[in-house]
Amino acid sequence: xxxxxxxxxxxxxxxxxxxxxxxxxxxxxxxxxxxxxxxxxxxxxxxxxxxxxxxxxxxxxxxxxxxxxxxxxxxxxxxxxxxxxxxxxxxxxxxxxxxxxxxxxxxxxxxxxxxxxxxxxxxxxxxxxxxxx
Amino acid sequence: xxxxxxxxxxxxxxxxxxxxxxxxxxxxxxxxxxxxxxxxxxxxxxxxxxxxxxxxxxxxxxxxxxxxxxxxxxxxxxxxxxxxxxxxxxxxxxxxxxxxxxxxxxxxxxxxxxxxxxxxx
Numbered sequence: 001x002x003x004x005x006x007x008x009x010x011x012x013x014x015x016x017x018x019x020x021x022x023x024x025x026x027x028x029x030x031x032x033x034x035x036x037x038x039x040x041x042x043x044x045x046x047x048x049x050x051x052x053x054x055x056x057x058x059x060x061x062x063x064x065x066x067x068x069x070x071x072x073x074x075x076x077x078x079x080x081x082x083x084x085x086x087x088x089x090x091x092x093x094x095x096x097x098x099x100x101x102x103x104x105x106x107x108x109x110x111x112x113x114x115x116x117x118x119x120x121x122x123x124x125x126x127x128x129x130x131x132x133x
Numbered sequence: 134x135x136x137x138x139x140x141x142x143x144x145x146x147x148x149x150x151x152x153x154x155x156x157x158x159x160x161x162x163x164x165x166x167x168x169x170x171x172x173x174x175x176x177x178x179x180x181x182x183x184x185x186x187x188x189x190x191x192x193x194x195x196x197x198x199x200x201x202x203x204x205x206x207x208x209x210x211x212x213x214x215x216x217x218x219x220x221x222x223x224x225x226x227x228x229x230x231x232x233x234x235x236x237x238x239x240x241x242x243x244x245x246x247x248x249x250x251x252x253x254x
Contacts, residue, residue: 019150019192026146030139062187091191113194113202116250 004131008035011123012054014045014071015089016063023116024058032120042066042074050080056127058110061090061101069104076105087126089114140252147196148245154193154201157185158240161208161233168224175222182223183212189236197249204236 011034015021021038028034037052039045041063049057057075061068068088075081085107090097093111101109108126110119164181167173186208193202211228215221223229245251 017188017191019146019153019188020195022146023143023195026139026142030136030142091194112191116195 006055008033009056009127010035010037010052010054012037012039012045012049012052012057014039014042014057014063014068015060016040017060020060024119027116027119028123031117032123034120034123042068042071045071046074046078046081049075049084050078054084056123057084057086058123059086059088059106061088069101072105085126085130087123135252143250143252144245147248147251150192150196151243151245151248154189154198154240154243157189158233158237161185162237165224165229165233168222175220176216178223179212179216182229183209183216186212186236189240198243198247201236201239201243204232204239207232208236 011028011032013021013024013028013036015024015038018040021040025036025038029036037048037054039048043066045057045059059068059071063071066074068090072086072088075084075086086105087108087110088101088106089110089112090101091112098109107130110122114122161182164173164178168175168178186205189205190202190209193199193205208229211226211232212223215223215226
């Protein structure tokens, strides 16, 4: 069980597709009231996450170069970022893939395409589940 | 009632994306033309097609352009399969030609307001 996130809750979005990253920033920020930081790839995320201090990271699985699982593994090696809750975003929605992502350490998986208008609700649910006994 | 700034930003974003789909699709067609003319290597051309198709498919699906996303995904998957097969060039692949024709047709008539996310006035 973890403490409730602070307000405004900070969400990092690591997504290489600029349109999707922008829509996450818009809907999470405007609709959800979150403070949002977008990162276009793994290296920039690893560099910027410590300074931003997110309460949760949305992490795209399929990214060129350093993919989502590689980013997650790198986060877990950094003491300051090791306990960050990470949610994978992926078009691979088969149960065995989702189980694999959870086994890698993701606290949840959002399948694509996701409804941008309900993304904030999904993120709140995930955060609430982490706090609930 | 949607936040007016969000409405404006969404309209701008979706309008821009529709334009981007056109640009990317034209780019894919140019890749095939250049390849036929002997100006490209097949692996690079497949990667270029895959990248463009992946972007249209991923973002297109999230914006609600389902038919466009599905057609682009066919190109993306075909390109990824072909990258594993040496010697197959996209400009010689009838599947790619058909899928790209279909994609170009769909993108040509796509309007921002076709997206269910496009806010009304």
